[in-house]
Amino acid sequence: MESFRYIRAQDNQAAIRAAGINEAKFIAGGTNMLDLMKLNIETPKQLVDINKLSLYKIEELQNGGIRIGALVKNSDLAYHPFIVKNYPVLSEALLSGASPQLRNMASVGGNLMQRTRCPYFYSTDFACNKRLPGSGCGAIDGYNRNNAVLGTSDKCIATHPSDMCVAMAALGAIIHIQSPKGIRTIPFSEFHLIPGQTPHIEHAIKPDELITHVELPALSFASKSHYLKVRDRASYEFALASAAVALDIQGGIIKGARIALGGIGTKPWRSPEAEKALIGAPANNETYKKAADAALAEAKPYTDNAFKIELAKRTLVRALTTVGGMS
Numbered sequence: 571m572e573s574f575r576y577i578r579a580q581d582n583q584a585a586i587r588a589a590g591i592n593e594a595k596f597i598a599g600g601t602n603m604l605d606l607m608k609l610n611i612e613t614p615k616q617l618v619d620i621n622k623l624s625l626y627k628i629e630e631l632q633n634g635g636i637r638i639g640a641l642v643k644n645s646d647l648a649y650h651p652f653i654v655k656n657y658p659v660l661s662e663a664l665l666s667g668a669s670p671q672l673r674n675m676a677s678v679g680g681n682l683m684q685r686t687r688c689p690y691f692y693s694t695d696f697a698c699n700k701r702l703p704g705s706g707c708g709a710i711d712g713y714n715r716n717n718a719v720l721g722t723s724d725k726c727i728a729t730h731p732s733d734m735c736v737a738m739a740a741l742g743a744i745i746h747i748q749s750p751k752g753i754r755t756i757p758f759s760e761f762h763l764i765p766g767q768t769p770h771i772e773h774a775i776k777p778d779e780l781i782t783h784v785e786l787p788a789l790s791f792a793s794k795s796h797y798l799k800v801r802d803r804a805s806y807e808f809a810l811a812s813a814a815v816a817l818d819i820q821g822g823i824i825k826g827a828r829i830a831l832g833g834i835g836t837k838p839w840r841s842p843e844a845e846k847a848l849i850g851a852p853a854n855n856e857t858y859k860k861a862a863d864a865a866l867a868e869a870k871p872y873t874d875n876a877f878k879i880e881l882a883k884r885t886l887v888r889a890l891t892t893v894g895g896m897s
Contacts, residue, residue: 571607571608571610572607572610572613574607574613574614574615574616574617575592575615575616575617576616576617576619577594577616577617577618577619578619578621578622579618579619579620579622579623580622581622581623581624582623582748582780582782585618585620585623585780586748586749586750586778586779586780587750588616588618589618589777589778589779589780590750590777590778591616592615592616593614593615593616594614594615594616594617594618594777595612595614595616595617595618596617596618596620596679596780597617597618597619597620598619598620598621598640598641598677598679598680599643599675599676599677599680600675600680601668601672601675601676601680602676602680602683602684602685603617603680606685609692609694610694611691611692611694611701620641620780621641623641624639625639625640625641625642625679625782625783626639626641626642627639627642627783628642628646628647628650628652628653630652631785631788633787633788634788635785635786635787635788636652636653636656636657636785636786637783637784637785637786638678638783638784638785638786639678639782639783640677640678640679640780640781640782640783640784641677641678641679642677642678643673643674643675643676643677643678644664644667644668644672644673644674644676644677644678644681644734645664645670645673645674647660647661647664647678648660648661648664648665648673649661655793656792656793657737657741657786657792657793657795658793658795658796659737659740659741659792659795659796659797659814659815659816660734660737660738660741660786660797662737662796662797663733663734663736663737663797663799663812663814664733664734664737666733666797666799666812667732667733667734668806669805669806678734678784679781679784681732681734681735682732682735682745682761682773682781682784683773683775683781684731684732685700685731685772686700686728686729686730686731687716687729687731687808688700688709688716688717688728688729689709689713689716690707690708690709690712690728691728696708696712699725699726699765699769699770700726700728700765700769700770700772701770703768703769703770707724707725707726707727707769709726709727709728709872710724710727710872711873713874714727714872714873714874714875715874715875716729716808716810716875717729717872717875718730718834718835718836719834719835719866719869719870719871719872719875719876719878719879719882720831720834720835720836720839720866720868720869720870721764721765721835721836721837721839722764722765722836722870723764723765723766723767723769725765725766725767725768725769726765726769726836727765727836727872728765728769728836729808729833729834729835729836730762730832730835730836730837730838731808732832732838733797733799733809733812733832735758735762735832735838736797736812736813736814736830736831736832736838736839737797737814737830738758738784738786738838739758739759739814739830739838739839739840740795740814740815740816740828740829740830740840741758741786741787741789741792741814741816741828742757742758742759742786742787742789742828743758743784743785743786743787744756744757744758744784744785744786744787745757745758745761745781745784745785746781746782746783746784746785747775747779747780747781747782748779748780748782749776749778749779749780750778753782755785756774756775758838758840759840760774761773761774761775762774762837762838763837764836764837765836789816789828790818790826791816791817791818791826792816792828794816794817794818794819794893795814795815795816795817795828795893796814796815796816796889796892796893797812797813797814797889798812798813798815798885798888798889798892799812799832799833800812800833800881800885801833808833809832809833810833810878810881811831811832811833811834811878811881811882811885812831812832812833812885813829813830813831813832813882813885813886813888813889813890814828814829814830814831814832814889815827815828815829815886815889815890815893816828816893817848817853817890817893817894819853819894822852822853823850823851823852823853824848824849824850824851824852824853824857824894825849825850826849827844827845827848827849827861828840828845829841829844829845829848829861829865829886831865831882831885831886833878833882834866834869834878834879834882841864841865843864843865843867844861844862844864844865844886845861846864847860847861847863847864848861848890853894853895853896854896855887855891855896858886858887858890858891858894859883859887861886861887861890862882862883862884862886862887862890863883865882865883865886866879866882866883869882
């Protein structure tokens with residue numbers, strides 16, 4: 571680990587000022603950042619500790635939605651009564667990730683910003699365009715069982731690791747940002763970037779911008795939702811494939827749907843194609859299979875991960891069946 575300067579910010583403005591100079595990075599729980607620093611993957615010249623900021627509230631909104639502070643711990647959010655009742659998909663996603671100890675430290679804002687766990691990214695002995703732009707992608711011709719099949723490019727096939735973000739993608743979350751220029755919002759679908767030709771640029775956020783909170787809009791059928799994660803072992807493991815689903819079913823017909831997939835994309839993967847295949851169709855196995863086919867229609871397999879396409883389809887069908895049943 572290289573030497574760095576440490577600053578403990580007392581308010582949002584101080585944090586933003588400090589972040590705008592000297593190659594700074596924010597740190598809250600540090601569950602990802604510290605690992606990356608120990609491996610010399612992240613080498614900030616300055617760490618800005620934001621734990622003193624007043625961003626710990628979970629507030630119910632008059633419009634039926636909820637506002638979640640960026641420093642809310644993953645465990646606190648997962649067990650919050652309003653979330654458990656109205657957004658079970660988010661609670662389930664959070665509880666399927668990491669370990670209780672890590673969930674007690676990890677923050678919502680940090681979860682949004684976490685980086686891939688691709689082994690080529692983590693090992694400085696191999697080429698990685700995320701870590702060193704222009705060096706190549708070791709995973710494309712290497713061992714790529716855990717890598718992505720959606721949103722890839724000839725520069726990167728790294729999978730996005732978050733469970734929480736898959737649920738938030740399905741729920742259409744809105745991210746609130748503060749900077750020296752003021753306050754702005756970013757729709758969740760636009761926050762994480764696919765690699766394209768610039769895989770090292772992962773988020774639509776600038777170095778001097780601070781995530782203050784995440785808003786979950788009111789969604790009448792969000793209480794009818796589920797997160798299903800398929801992985802190599804039962805706990806403390808990243809997804810091979812996962813699905814966040816919410817359904818509005820009336821008289822056996824699907825009137826509304828939200829679908830997002832994890833473990834298979836270079837970003838949390840909202841699937842409007844799957845949603846379109848569901849809406850207006852009967853809630854049955856045939857419909858669910860058509861939606862799964864639509865969700866994976868553009869998937870591109872690599873040498874070791876072709877199995878993920880069928881696995882993701884089955885994961886989505888099972889999640890849909892759990893929520894919608896069979897008619």
